[in-house]
Amino acid sequence: MxxxxxxxxxxxxxxxxxxxxxxxxxxxxxxxxxxxxxxxxxxxxxxxxxxxxxxxxxxxxxxxxxxxxxxxxxxxxxxxxxxxxxxGNGYNTSVSGDNPLLLGGGVGVPPLYMLAKKLIAEGKKVSVVLGFNTKSEVFYEDEFRALGATVTVTTADGSYGTKGFVTDAMGDIDYSYFYTCGPEPMLKAIYNVSKTSGQLSFEERMGCGFGACMGCSCKTLYGNKRICKDGPVLVKEEIIWEK
Amino acid sequence: MGKMNVNLCGIELDNPIIPASGTFGFGYEFAELYDINMLGTFSFKGTTKDPRFGNPTPRIAECTAGMINAVGLQNPGVEKVISEELPKLAKCFNKKVMANVSGFSVEDYAYTCEKLDKCDQVGWLEVNVSCPNVHGGGMSFGTSPAAAAEVTAAVKKVTTKPVIIKLSPNVTDIVSIAKACENAGADGISLINTLLGMRIDLKTKKPVIANTMGGFSGSAIFPVAVRMVYQVAHAVKIPVVGMGGVSSAEDVIELMLAGATAVEVGAANLIDPYACKNIIEDLPRVMEEYKINSLSEIIGGVK
Missing domain, CATH: 2.40.30.10 (Translation factors)
Incomplete structure (x- = not known):
């Protein structure tokens, strides 16, 4: 810090x-x-x-x-x-395999940009699914494409790209590992349908943001963690869904 | 440069600044940023007999000039604090630390305090009878003079180090509780813990905090702290550690004039991790501005 x-x-x-x-x-x-x-x-x-x-x-x-x-x-x-x-801990790219899949929902999309850049620089073939509610909310599609990623956009109302949620686009993509950030129901849906391990970035109301106040704690299979300090990225295998 | 040292229950502090429990963890997040040995001391995260996860989230709500927290005493339990946290702390802090203890029964308090009393690193025991965020304990001991005295006496019986009782402001007569603790053998009083507060989210029409209510802290509560420190310091003979919304060197001096021997800084650490360092570095300037040669001389200066 x-x-x-x-x-x-x-x-x-x-x-x-x-x-x-x-x-x-x-x-x-x-x-x-x-x-x-x-x-x-x-x-x-x-x-x-x-x-x-x-x-x-x-x-x-x-x-x-x-x-x-x-x-x-x-x-x-x-x-x-x-x-x-x-x-925060950030994403670990060393475990991604050759063709990782990145899934972002709404303002969960931004942190995946720097991640995609890093994975591509490491020589990996990156697929990205960006999920939004409707066409007017879509952003950064071209920016991801310019990095060299294969990009699919989904909209919940079908006004642009593939109709549905990011999980509706996952079935057609072959991937070695996944990374995601977005609203918790989306994270949970991805957790349930994903076929590989992955890393999920969580959100919680924070006091300090650097591990001092214990305001954003969560339980994991690897013990209690602070979303701000030990997260926001958790690995699939440690997550306990409470809400 | 004026003298900043004060004596807290027989132990000399280089300066009166003490990060408050629950806002400083066990020190290492802050030791990454600056040498925490510059602090007077610090009060570590409230420790209980058994490990606790605490309350569900959200635990934090923002307020005007303050915040509400309902963490609920999350801590690894006294055994792990002694076996894991204190050895880690020893690597970045070579002064005596203040051990903050909570409990759910008189026996809990005595058990945890007795264990921590045996640790060389511990200089004082700060016994929290004022946590607003746990049921069946905490604050309930701090809202009755008899119960607060019972905890004080039980802890004193099994410990050798100075015992400071941390009081709640959520009472009608804080002086009677402070006096009861003094009569039961307390070596010092610290106050104020957080004020019980609540926020409602207009969008969801539900409380912001999962636990509905929580402890309100931050600069908004400072005048309440000044008033209560003043009342208690003039009623007891033992030292008073003042806290509540302190965020500047001026605030420190104001609380000392009200009667505080040392001053804890809480929520300010969460907004600015350098808050205590900045206050300590700013104190000489403010002392000079107000013509103060020695901080220990101004304690309780306002009659």
């Missing part, structure tokens, strides 16, 4: 309520699947947001405007942010 001041160099909409922000500052040690924790004026708790990309002193995040904090971020044009970086 590191604390730093980051300069907002870009903050633009990708869809009606999803924004892309680029932050310039120290990027040493930032890994795929990790998150950053942003302090905002007038709000007590920091806002944890997953890292979409990180290179050359610039961190890219993609966030959905859902509450007070993200609304405040949406309205920022420029300025500096107090940010904690290097939070």
């Amino acid at each position: 590191k604390q730093g001041i980051y300069k907002i160099i870009q903050n633009v909409p990708l869809t009606d309520n999803v924004m892309l922000m680029k932050l310039a500052g120290d990027t040493e040690g930032v890994a795929c699947g990790q998150f950053i924790n942003i302090k905002l004026d007038g709000l007590y708790l920091r806002r944890p947001i997953s890292v979409c990309d990180c290179e050359d002193g610039v961190i890219t995040i993609i966030y959905k405007v859902v509450g007070k904090g993200t609304k405040q971020m949406q309205d920022m044009k420029e300025g500096d942010l107090d940010v904690l970086t290097g939070l």
